[in-house]
Amino acid sequence: MLASGTWLLPAGMIVIPARRADASPLVAPDTGSSEAAETATKFERSKVGQAWSSVTGLSATSSLALIHHTQGAGLHVAEIHSLFEAENLDAALNQSQLTRVVAWEEESSVTLFRLNAETSPEAAVGSAGYIDVRLGVGTLYSVAAATSRVFTVLMLDAYLPEADQGQTQFRGTRLVPIDTQKSIETALQTIDVASGLLEEFSFTPVESGEFVATRSGSAGGAGGLFCVNNDWVGSNGVQCCANYAIYKEMLAGCFAKFLSGVAACIGNVYLRAGALALGCVAGCAGAAKFAGPGALKVFMVCLALCGVLGSVGNCAVGLLCIAERLFDLHTCESDAKIQYMRALKDDGCWPAPEGYEP
């Protein structure tokens, strides 16, 4: 997975997350519109653009499809422009309905899985179409404040051919911010969740840094971990169901931890039971040696008492251990619920629709 050193990587690319990407990006290789060229120029001249250029050594030309805008998003276009011209990016971001200006380095992302007709027939439109789901690590970069925040994003690269024309319906990187991480610790927790997914889906590396799922997962619709649900989108274009998917994964993690904890409790009960049985036999035999003619009865009574009382005590300790695990499960699920509610409120997804309530 991603090494901790990844967090220190410089910013590499800037993308404005869009509510609904379509085939007409603001800066696109094939539009050639005056608006696109003008936007690219503004981007180059902006402080964000300058910072990006200084890091990447590239210039934001119209050949780079960096920015996608949303369907009917005149408001967003205006906001993007205002962001580029803003002296104080932090303040502009706070005022903007756009969620974040995101900077990440391509190498800091890893493809979680690729869905196509073979791995997930229900998720792919056609045999030539596929969806790459990548996890990226990046920073929210503020030139004015000269600060950055670490965060993680999910990138959905969808290559879905149109059924009737055989042309690309949507091509480009779509950002779905998981969460704005206020510390590296919380960011790493999110990475841990993603790492668990890699194990769960039994990924097979096909080349360095890329993985392909060997069994199908759900991507389309509202139920998958990396879901797209255009009926539930945050005020800033965030896919709200992604928060729900993360929430469900956290609950599953809590429960898995509970199950393994119970197993440990049971194991310890039987370790103690073995020691108890040997101790009872040895202790009672020793006591019986001094009992003279009644040695056998003393041994039997001692063994019964020691065995019953000791086992009951042993089980009581085991049940207390399991009760503690139950308490931990409750605490873990409560924390996940609180985190989910915070994420919904931060992303403007509150209240959650039916079926997605915490």
Add this chain to the structure above:
Amino acid sequence: MNRTDQKAIPSMLWRLVFWAVVDGMIIVSATGIAAFLLWGIGAERLWNLRSSGEGALGWEVFFWLAGITVVMLSPAILLPLAAWRRYHRMVRARSDGYTPTSA
């Protein structure tokens, strides 16, 4: 108590100790395996229930833990029972004229 009995009792005691250890190992191992099988079956069912989002898990968890507890407690009953059975078999054999020293 005659001389034969006085000799037989320590011998019977050590035989009881030996069989108590053997029975204890068998019972603890068997119930341990049963408990972990029960854990595995229940864990899989609960995991599936949790994954599919079907209903509350309260009673499922309760019965699962109750079953495991019964299995965990069973050595407390089985071990003394086994020892008691060995003891009575020895006493009966002795009353029938069999003693370790006369065998």
